[in-house]
Amino acid sequence: AQSVAQPEDQVNVAEGNPLTVKCTYSVSGNPYLFWYVQYPNRGLQFLLKYITGDNLVKGSYGFEAEFNKSQTSFHLKKPSALVSDSALYFCAVRAPSGGSYIPTFGRGTSLIVHP
Amino acid sequence: DVKVTQSSRYLVKRTGEKVFLECVQDMDHENMFWYRQDPGLGLRLIYFSYDVKMKEKGDIPEGYSVSREKKERFSLILESASTNQTSMYLCASSLRYSTGQSKRGYQPQHFGDGTRLSIL
Numbered sequence: 001a002q003s004v005a006q007p008e009d010q011v012n013v014a015e016g017n018p019l020t021v022k023c024t025y026s027v028s029g030n031p032y033l034f035w036y037v038q039y040p041n042r043g044l045q046f047l048l049k050y051i052t053g054d055n056l057v058k059g060s061y062g063f064e065a066e067f068n069k070s071q072t073s074f075h076l077k078k079p080s081a082l083v084s085d086s087a088l089y090f091c092a093v094r095a096p097s098g099g100s101y102i103p104t105f106g107r108g109t110s111l112i113v114h115p
Numbered sequence: 116d117v118k119v120t121q122s123s124r125y126l127v128k129r130t131g132e133k134v135f136l137e138c139v140q141d142m143d144h145e146n147m148f149w150y151r152q153d154p155g156l157g158l159r160l161i162y163f164s165y166d167v168k169m170k171e172k173g174d175i176p177e178g179y180s181v182s183r184e185k186k187e188r189f190s191l192i193l194e195s196a197s198t199n200q201t202s203m204y205l206c207a208s209s210l211r212y213s214t215g216q217s218k219r220g221y222q223p224q225h226f227g228d229g230t231r232l233s234i235l
Contacts, residue, residue, distance in 0.1 A: 036223075041229070044226040046225070090157065102160065107155065108158075
């Protein structure tokens with residue numbers, strides 16, 4: 001069975017500082033990995049994905065994520081946080097073959113960026 | 116841009132009522148999903164449909180049913196609403212998944228803005 005863990009319910013960071021939102025996964029074979037963001041009273045918006053290739057993936061709004069196969073992690077990062085980045089962030093994993101082909105989501109991490 | 120539209124942003128119903136939540140997507144996506152979102156529990160899949168009239172149960176199908184008579188529309192039905200079904204409901208769509216390294220296999224999901232349903 002595939003699974004995703006987001007170990008932090010909440011991350012607090014000061015505006016202008018770098019941010020990291022953590023995600024670890026468990027899946028058979030090479031994973032497809034996704035990050036989504038949810039602003040208040042809105043649905044989830046796709047940020048970025050890892051399929052294959054470079055371990056550092058760049059996405060929307062200046063976010064990037066680093067795939068680490070040995071640590072089974074896919075942490076979301078941004079060099080300089082903005083107050084407007086405050087939102088709920090979800091990591092998701094999908095196995096390309098075998099297992100469930102439907103993505104599994106983590107429980108979400110609330111990012112709060114302080115002015 | 117893909118647009119996924121949920122018919123109601125807020126809905127208040129009474130215990131025992133039959134409740135219909137509607138979702139329409141405009142990008143000819145094969146896959147459609149219904150999730151519920153609760154604080155601390157993340158997204159939980161209720162039902163999934165990969166084609167017209169086709170459906171698969173997700174993690175928490177009890178108390179729910181779905182209907183997909185047209186490709187663009189996916190309806191979630193609460194047969195007899197109960198207070199524990201008070202939640203945020205999210206609809207999503209995507210291209211059909213396939214095994215292996217097919218380009219379609221890793222298309223992201225596109226979400227509607229959600230329906231906040233309260234059962235009194």
